[in-house]
Amino acid sequence: MGLESAFGNSFITTTIDAVVSWARKNSLWPMPLGISCCAIEMMSAADPRFDIARFGSEVMRFSPRQSDLLIVAGTVTYKMAKVVRKIYDQMPEPKWVISMGACASSGGMFRSYSVVQGIDLFVPVDVYVAGCPPRPENLLNAILAIREKVEKSSVLDFEKKQ
Amino acid sequence: MKEIIELKLNEKFPDSILEKIEFRDELTLIVDKNKIVEICQYLRDDPELLFDMLIDLCGVDRAKRNDRFEVLYNLLSLKNKFRLRLKVRIDEKDCKVDSITSIYPTANWHERETYDMFGIIFNNHPDLRRMYMPEEFEYYPLRKDFPLLGIPGSLPLPKK
Numbered sequence: 001m002g003l004e005s006a007f008g009n010s011f012i013t014t015t016i017d018a019v020v021s022w023a024r025k026n027s028l029w030p031m032p033l034g035i036s037c038c039a040i041e042m043m044s045a046a047d048p049r050f051d052i053a054r055f056g057s058e059v060m061r062f063s064p065r066q067s068d069l070l071i072v073a074g075t076v077t078y079k080m081a082k083v084v085r086k087i088y089d090q091m092p093e094p095k096w097v098i099s100m101g102a103c104a105s106s107g108g109m110f111r112s113y114s115v116v117q118g119i120d121l122f123v124p125v126d127v128y129v130a131g132c133p134p135r136p137e138n139l140l141n142a143i144l145a146i147r148e149k150v151e152k153s154s155v156l157d158f159e160k161k162q
Numbered sequence: 163m164k165e166i167i168e169l170k171l172n173e174k175f176p177d178s179i180l181e182k183i184e185f186r187d188e189l190t191l192i193v194d195k196n197k198i199v200e201i202c203q204y205l206r207d208d209p210e211l212l213f214d215m216l217i218d219l220c221g222v223d224r225a226k227r228n229d230r231f232e233v234l235y236n237l238l239s240l241k242n243k244f245r246l247r248l249k250v251r252i253d254e255k256d257c258k259v260d261s262i263t264s265i266y267p268t269a270n271w272h273e274r275e276t277y278d279m280f281g282i283i284f285n286n287h288p289d290l291r292r293m294y295m296p297e298e299f300e301y302y303p304l305r306k307d308f309p310l311l312g313i314p315g316s317l318p319l320p321k322k
Contacts, residue, residue: 078317079296085320113303113312114295122319 017154024068024094025150026056028143031067033087036074038101038133045136055143064090069146070123071139075103076116088123094158096149098142099125102132163244164189167211174204180251188247195250195259198235202265205237205246213237213246216262219272221280225306230254231282235262252282261287279304 032042046052046060061067064087076084088097099119102108105128107117119125126149127142167189171179178201181192193201205213215238222232229251237246252259261284262269271293273284278293281302292299301308301316 078319079294081319112310113308113317116319122322124322 020155021151021153024153025147027059028055028057028069028096028146028150029059029061029067030057030069030071031064031087031091032060032062032071032073033084034071034073035076035080036101036103036133038073038104041133041136042071042073042100042139045139050136050140052140052143055140055147057143064088065092067091068095069143070095070097071100072097072104072119072123073100073133075108075110076119077114078116079114081116081119081122084119085122094153096126096146097123098127098129098139098146100129100139100142101134102130105130108132163242167191167205167246170208170211171201171204175201188245190247190249192249192251195233195252198248198250199260199262199265201248202235202237202262206265211239212241213239215240216266216268216272217245219262219269219276221276221282221304223280223304223306228253231257231280233259233276233282257281258283258285260285263287278302281305 032039034042044050046058052058057069068091070088070091072084099105103110103115104119107115116122127145129138129142131138168182171191175197178194178197179191180194183190183192205211217236217238218234219236220234222234224230224232231252231254233250233252235248237248250259259282261273263273264286270288273287274289274291274293276282277284277290278295279302284290291297295303296317299316301313303312
């Protein structure tokens with residue numbers, strides 16, 4: 001009893017972009033780069049109360065090679081910047097980045113010689129999440145924003161990039 | 163306990179105890195930096211004193227004073243339940259002091275941290291590398307003349 005029987009003898013028309021984007025947006029696998037207290041809120045976004053699985057992002061992959069959404073949750077120091085960039089480079093295209101919390105977005109309260117004043121200085125960021133740390137709802141909101149962005153994207157967008 | 167320590171140290175190392183500070187029941191001794199290894203060895207091994215634990219070791223930058231830097235040693239005697247603080251003063255031109263890693267192995271990383279932050283060199287240290295900052299970093303961030311926001315361009319970022 002598969003999809004074939006549901007349609008009977010009829011057929012549907014659509015575009016490649018619509019199908020691919022639909023598939024991509026409903027299974028965004030995050031790479032959780034939890035490097036500070038924001039990681040705790042990210043973890044609770046995955047728990048049954050907030051339930052990130054409602055949006056198809058519950059598969060937290062601890063390998064960049066299997067994920068397509070990088071969540072940078074925490075303070076990035078200059079020494080850590082190389083690691084963040086390396087993880088980003090290891091992710092296969094297409095990929096998106098969420099900068100979670102004040103520290104990742106702007107350095108936050110650490111206006112100091114050792115902390116990068118915003119990760120957008122070395123990786124492209126799609127969505128910034130405000131808060132110190134942001135509530136889990138706020139992170140879910142960012143995932144919804146990414147879903148919207150993915151939905152509007154075309155397969156050819158990523159062809160051009162490479 | 164304080165009297166015993168002072169008496170014993172003065173007897174064993176005459177002229178090496180430069181100053182004695184007592185504040186709120188805490189004893190601080192400023193000692194000769196060339197004698198620090200011998201003094202620590204003696205404090206640890208003497209059966210009456212037995213300062214068998216190094217709680218912390220850190221540096222201080224006094225900026226305008228002649229002997230600009232200080233290195234602090236916080237010792238604890240578990241047997242006597244007594245804490246002692248030693249200080250050595252270091253001139254900027256001769257920014258070196260002997261390592262006490264051979265006596266307290268825990269001093270290894272503490273001395274690396276002090277080297278990383280203040281640029282104080284510890285002679286005979288087994289592995290004197292930077293602790294927090296990248297290896298190629300050229301400055302010492304906890305020195306008073308280092309700007310809080312760092313020196314632009316001194317820490318490279320990966321290309322976008």
